[in-house]
Amino acid sequence: MKTLDLLKHCRTSCSAWGSVGALVTRGMRLFVVVFAAMTVFSFHPVKIITSAEGGMVLTNRPQLAERLQRLRSHGMTRDPQQMNEPSHGPWYYQQIELGFNYRITDLQAALGLSQLGKLEE
Numbered sequence: 169m170k171t172l173d174l175l176k177h178c179r180t181s182c183s184a185w186g187s188v189g190a191l192v193t194r195g196m197r198l199f200v201v202v203f204a205a206m207t208v209f210s211f212h213p214v215k216i217i218t219s220a221e222g223g224m225v226l227t228n229r230p231q232l233a234e235r236l237q238r239l240r241s242h243g244m245t246r247d248p249q250q251m252n253e254p255s256h257g258p259w260y261y262q263q264i265e266l267g268f269n270y271r272i273t274d275l276q277a278a279l280g281l282s283q284l285g286k287l288e289e
Contacts, residue, residue, distance in 0.1 A: 205229055206236075211272075211280060217287065219280030222272040243267025 207226045211219040227233050238245055243265040248255040251262045272280070 205232060211276075217280060217283045219272055219276040222270075222276060222280075238265070239267045240270040241267060242269060 205227060209215075209217075209224045209226075211217060211222045211224070213220060225236055227236065242263055244261045244263045244267065245251065246255075246258075246261045250264055252264065253262070
């Protein structure tokens with residue numbers, strides 16, 4: 169699926185925490201990806217749950233999840249089957265496409281996790 173086509177199948181749920189159609193997992197209610205290939209959440213400070221910045225993408229499509237994980241880490245892979253040349257060892261990785269540095273810091277993650285207990289309020 170091309171990027172522009174993919175964006176057509178993306179649903180924003182920035183303010184939908186705990187909404188109808190939610191799935192209870194590990195004691196938390198998370199919105200299920202039912203109506204789109206992906207659902208995105210914002211962690212901006214004005215949202216229901218914040219980590220000071222950042223967001224989250226949910227998908228129930230394994231290939232899409234794999235690509236999103238690769239894009240968040242500079243387009244790099246350690247999977248020898250995806251590499252353009254043979255791997256030089258278990259430590260080896262290749263950048264197989266342009267990607268980004270979309271990872272929040274440990275401090276931001278701790279802030280976000282601390283707010284999950286308040287989700288039911």
